[in-house]
Amino acid sequence: VVLSLFFGTVQAQNHQGFEPKTKTQHIMFAVSAVEHDSDFVAAIAYINEALAMDSACAFCFSFRANIYLLQKEYSLALSDFGKAFLFDAEDLSNLLGRAKCYYFLKNYEKSLEDLNQAVATSLFDADVYLWRSKVKKVLGDNIGSESDLKTYNRLNGQ
Numbered sequence: 001v002v003l004s005l006f007f008g009t010v011q012a013q014n015h016q017g018f019e020p021k022t023k024t025q026h027i028m029f030a031v032s033a034v035e036h037d038s039d040f041v042a043a044i045a046y047i048n049e050a051l052a053m054d055s056a057c058a059f060c061f062s063f064r065a066n067i068y069l070l071q072k073e074y075s076l077a078l079s080d081f082g083k084a085f086l087f088d089a090e091d092l093s094n095l096l097g098r099a100k101c102y103y104f105l106k107n108y109e110k111s112l113e114d115l116n117q118a119v120a121t122s123l124f125d126a127d128v129y130l131w132r133s134k135v136k137k138v139l140g141d142n143i144g145s146e147s148d149l150k151t152y153n154r155l156n157g158q
Contacts, residue, residue, distance in 0.1 A: 069101065
């Protein structure tokens with residue numbers, strides 16, 4: 001509820017000509033642009049401004065990478081997920097994002113490396129097992145693919 005009110009206020013301010021001045025404001029405007037308007041161009045512009053203020057902002061790189069992934073700009077997303085992971089190696093969603101990019105770029109071996117690293121670090125993220133199952137299937141490891149799919153289903157309560 002608080003976030004909804006905040007984003008509503010941010011969006012209202014945005015329409016009244018309020019311009020963000022801080023990194024946090026730029027990030028909030030980017031989030032609002034995606035959530036309320038599905039305006040990826042504006043979101044990337046705001047994130048770029050935030051990155052100009054803090055070139056080591058892992059969240060900014062990850063956020064922009066996810067937009068690029070949605071736009072099927074896999075090489076751009078791959079670069080940003082790599083930077084996000086470099087600045088925050090504990091956020092395994094960046095490894096998963098990077099693995100997806102490698103998958104879509106047909107670099108299955110690199111995708112599998114990232115997914116194996118994610119599994120070794122966090123055994124309870126079902127999506128990692130789903131993606132690793134897909135990669136193993138493409139690589140011809142049907143037994144490994146089926147095993148990961150079973151783990152995915154078990155972690156999702158199926």
